Amino acid sequence: MIRFILGRLVKAVFILLAILVFNFLLIHAAPGDPAAVMAGEAGAADEKFLTDLRARFGLDQPLYVQLWIYIKGAVQLDLGYSFRQQMPVAELIGDRLPATLLLTGVAFVLSLVLGVIAGVAASARQGSWGDTIISTLALLFYATPLFWVALMATLVFSVWLGWLPGFGYSTIGAGYTGMAHVLDVAKHLVLPASTLGLFFMAIYMRMTRASMLEVSRLDFVKTARAKGLTRGVIQRRHILRNALLPVITLAGLQAGQIFGGAILTETVFAWPGIGRLMFEAINQRDYNVILGVFYISAAMVLLFNLITDVVYVIVDPRIRLTT
């Protein structure tokens, strides 16, 4: 197992490097540069201002030199300096990462747990009213644009009803500590996490339901019935465990990708996370920040792929790991 994980980690480093180079070239292909954007924000600037900025950022160097400098740094986990935010990228990401991990983590766990439960409930009584309602809801969530849900949710729960804060990470200036702070953050988390989670919940629900129905047609389920096991035990012990295998694969794929979805959610809910950081950095051509976020999120994807494989092995004894 250790050998497997080490092997995969070595491989991951190479993939990460490839991604770095690819992203580097991609981002530098975009028109404009951070100096121009910053000068633009200042409303006025002269040639010297731009040249000074570019020299300061190292943007006056040939592209391959910039790439080489970046790679050299990245290998030593130095993600460079944010031009616009004027601080080290690693620090910037470090500041924002916890918020994103909290948001996506809660959304992910919630959607996975609720999605699986709903999927099991729906599949237990295929074709019943309950199944129809759950399936229809899931389909609706699945078909609704995420940002639209976000807007509507803010409108209803924050503006009209005033139950929940519509944006932000915590009540600014309230100075909560301890439990009060936790509760405060939790309150702020409700809307963004459920918005983000809704879509994924729909996916897991549909997947679980389909998978449950498929597994329930397999022979060993008939064996279980022939043993005289009750429906509940069969569902839980025999069908669910087998049906979860594809769900695990999917969840693993999506756990890494969930950053992508967080861009919209974080923007609408002013959540100070990494998705928003990335979106702003793209608009500002803050190269190092974009690369840094991509770097981290690619690392996340690879990490989750690894975790998925390990979980898979634990759940399914038939699988042997290969690097």
Place this chain on the structure above:
Amino acid sequence: MLKPINLAAALLALSLASPLAAQDGEPQSGGTLNVVIQPEPPSLMLGLVQNGPTQMVGGDIYESLLRYDFDLKPEGQLAESWEISEDGKTYTFKLRQGVTFHDGTPFTSADVEFSMDKFLRESHSRMRTYMEHVESIETPDEHTVVFNLKQPFGPFIGIFEPGTAPMIPKHIYEGTDFATNEANNTPIGTGPFKFDKWEKGSFIHLVKNEDYYMEGKPYVNEVYYHVIPDAASRAVAYETGKVDVLPGGSVENFDVSRIQAMENTCITDKGWEYFGPLSWMWVNMNNKPLDDVNVRRAIMHAVDRNFAKDALWNGLGKVATGPFTSSTRFWDGDTPDISYDPEKAKALLADSSYNGEKIRILGLPYGETWQRWAEAVKQNLSEIGMDTEIVPSDVAGWNQKISDRDFDLAFTYLYQYGDPALGVSRSYMGSNAAPGSPWNNVANYQNPETDKMFEEAALMANPDDRKAAYKTIQDQIVSDVPNIWLLELGFPTIYRCNIKNPVNTAFGVNDGFRDVWIDTK
């Protein structure tokens, strides 16, 4: 002739000029001010970065020698009094006594010299051009600064505001690399509020400067600047009471009227007099058929600016009369007619060299209002028979395209900084038309006559002479239509009515919340 100005008199003048201040009772101390900031500033070090949000927060931390009322008349800030020699070449400032920086170090004439001569000359592109007029700076004593100019430069008295000439602590920056100095993260100035904390992506927290040199000020204990990236969320933030001040541009114009209707909500479009933001479309005269004045005139008459003002800007602002905004010195409203007249536009177009070419409109990527505006203009032009296409871009792409002159019509808006020599001539001088910059004469307007007049007018010592010269300039430029002037933008500041004095100078919220107090009654 020396013109000493009494501070008390100036304050009195201010309170008379500001009806808001006049009707309110005794200022109260205490309370927290919650303000929206958009976008998140890259840095708070006003000497290095001068974009809008930095100025807004920096204006609380840093101060300059003067400030300016709604009519752009100077008042003392760090300078107690000042005088301008009769030949217009010597400016003498007497500094206020007993002023200290936030770290306790006294503020002296050495700081002024350092800021103006070293720091800003190095890092502030606009200041760099202004300082070219300065021959030398003298500091006869700790509280006196003398600027000797090479020749008279009328606008010079207008540059002493925090966004242009912030006073920077010499003891912290001297001998260091300004751009990478650690202190940039914890800015120190002389202003009414001190920097406390910046949670990136969430908020910036400033606290009252207890040692502020003005008795009893500031009134407010602390200021939170809230970073909320989405315009709709910012509106919600105001509605749910999370923030109390929405500076201009922080909510979409479509939302203004709705928010305005809320209880205890006041709105003002004052506080932009110094900047005088004027919007227009660059016309790329390097491209055919836009080099034809008839085509440009046709476009000018085809664009329905009143519709834009009412539908897009919520009725705020003014329809522009030409290259000057009405708050800029030497503005003249009596310029040739450029009003909306589609019939005339069609006639002009028919007489022109336009042959059905596709005209590319580059919108300004600053939010929905600007996008809608580009769409409306596109529709206006298609109604007089022009074929148009909107070119999509983000901020970086926009800068690039403007710099490369890769457009036909391009939306923009620029500040005028109170004086045509500071904010207008740069966009029309033939010598300032080289590609590579988005802020020079992008349209490539070449008129030696106006060039000459611009140069002369800037150096005239007598305001009346200047006025006459600028009148001719305005008439000439308007008849040439090098740009399609749109609106003098009205950026509304929205705030709770019990917050007093949020806007009381020509810089509005950018001038610090020195005089703000919260009425709890």
Place this chain on the structure above:
Amino acid sequence: MTLLSIRDLDIALPVGADRLYAAKHINFDLAAGEILCIVGESGSGKSMSANAIMGLLPQGVKPVNGSITFDGKEILGLSEREMLPLRGGRISMIFQEPLSALNPLMRVGAQIAEVFEAHGALNGAERRERALKLLDEVGIPDPDAAIRAYPFQLSGGQRQRVMIAMALALEPDILIADEPTTALDVTTQAQILKLIEDLRKSRGMAVIFITHDFGVVADIADRVIVMQKGEIVESGSADDVLLKPQHPYTRALIDAIPRLTRGGDVEEVKHTPILTVEGLQKTFSTGSGTLFGKRRVVKAVQDVSFELYAGETIGIVGESGSGKSTVGRCIVRLLDPDGGRVLMDGADIAHMSGAELRDQRRKLQMIFQDPFSSLNPRARVSRILTEGLIAFGTPKADAQTKARELLELVGLDASAMMRFPHEFSGGQRQRIGIARALALDPSIIIADEAVSALDVSIQAQVLDLLAELKERLHLSMLFITHDLRVAARICDRIIVMQKGRIVEAGPVGKVLHDPDTDYTRSLLDAIPGQDYERALAEAE
């Protein structure tokens, strides 16, 4: 004493199926300690009838008429909850494919213990104890290890033993065995059959045994029911039905059984080899470096050499994993051999590639096992038959003509040309497969388990067809099969393979009646129904 009694049972199929009833007018009784065999071809409704007893019919299929009485009580129409104590407790069931019938994610011990748990019997430790005993009883060599194993870690026979252990856990009155040996090798089958027989004796348990194989029936049945298209056509004691069949269908089935014994053996062998295989090697390796750093290597074919003479049929027989199919695939180069030579007309096919291989290979064609997956479901028969010809440059019209001739040759109507494979029955599909193999005028046909998936009656027809074509077209044939009866019927010589090696080779008569090796003998001994075959022969 009658334990179970079924009267007038009708089982309806869902609307839209190809017929209305899965089974109709089912009547039979089962006495304690008796083995009742239900025999029939696929689609005869034999499984459905048995499943109905357990209340385990597939969705949409339901009994609409009749009664099932067990131990004096009506059990048809009991609720799911009322059925629970019966299932696994008094009636248990084992299935055809033990791998898919066991939960892949649960340890064997847990799956057995679960039976006790379901019926609230014993506590945790006792359940484990009993599970061990049961595993021992059904003949699992190392019960302590097996109890911790996952199903995939056991062999096919062991899995079926586990299934039986599970079924026996609560000492049921009836064991329903649904084709329990069909997926097993012949030697394993013999062991399982013996196990069931023994258990019946030691426990006095009644068994309903569902099978399509008359040999199996002959070996274990007390009484026999023959079903055809959902109805019982004949029933009676084993001797009556097997030796004195009344119904023509039963007679046809019995006649179709390939006989092991063959008169007039050993023809003159013609010593002109058309295909020479020398020292063929093939190794499979799975994974490059596994979890535990092990690389699993399977030597599928080791040093296999033989000669195939013109006009001769060689049967390659062996159990699963013996490498017999791999040999066939290596010869036609669907697999690339690791070593050795395959000589045809002096040219070594094993080391050819590209156009050369393609040209040489048209003389070597293959008939596949699965009539469903060997025909492209999205291609019309005309395309399936003409494609190869066109690829080798035959004009389309000529190819069409040839295809019609081929269809006629294999006994199909030329109208089949425009139809899709799914419009044909299994036997017809296999005929199309044969026609395809013949399209390129090959001199050698390799038939890989070509009749294994077919019902006995169809099997006989296809075997006849192959024999006839071989004569008419002067073909040589390699006939790969696990079924010695089939091999006996069609082959001139037999090669017996075990674990990748040839253990014995020789003329059919010699190999079948006087084998040189113990392994071959054990294979022969395991073939079910040999006594019955002798009895039949005597009766004739």
Place this chain on the structure above:
Amino acid sequence: MKDFWKRFRYNRGAVIGLFILAFVIATAILAPVLFPQSPWKMVQRPFLPPFTQDGLMLGTDALGRDVMAGLAHGAYVSLLVGLVSTIVALAIGVPVGALAGYFAGRTDDALMRFTEFFQTIPSFALAIVLLAIFQPSLTFVIIAISIVSWPPVARLVRGEVLSLRTREFVEAATLSGLGNTQIILRHILPNALPPIIVLASLMVAQAILLESSLSFLGLGDPNIMSWGYMIGAARTVIRTAWWLSFLPGMAILLTVLALNLIGEGLNDALNPRLTRKSE
């Protein structure tokens, strides 16, 4: 084919979905006839609520443009974006997956690493970066969506091909002397088609959602009236004129829903496992 319809019809949701989609397609095709004026034309005063003025059933937007005309013309754009980007994604994903699955070994390794590589970058972020590079015109919106949505196709096709290529009819085709290209095109891909069709129907839906998300962030083509554009433009006025974001939102929801329902119906109708079971 008849069987296909029979099984498809059996799924009530799928039939409903088909009706909705047919309606949307009809609207898209008939838009230039029903609303001959440009949807950009400012016809009335801004923010006219629905059902308040004859001839402007769904009211007007922030510039006084006819919302109904916008929806109709937007249907065309949304469908076009969905369809074309799916076709492009298939055009990339199918060959990559087919080659990887068919040739296996090193080819497979290389192609799958390449695919994984794309999956390692969050797709939405990648789309944003691509549009920052290309600048968002309709063509590049479609290209960006295709680029981020082909990897699942490649994986699916690879899996299918991998299992199909060892099927006996493929081996038979090899023995018949057919070349690799012919085998892939005539024997393998036609049989891999059902799951690809199902996936494609869902991809169209996803592409429509993605386009709307991008437009929401201001990354749509400003010259094209799409539903995503309409929501993006209306979100700032959601409080004063909720119907401006609600109506196109519903249009997207219904279309995406319809496509999903159809996808399920196709799955039922094309999935042989379900039908084989009922034998």
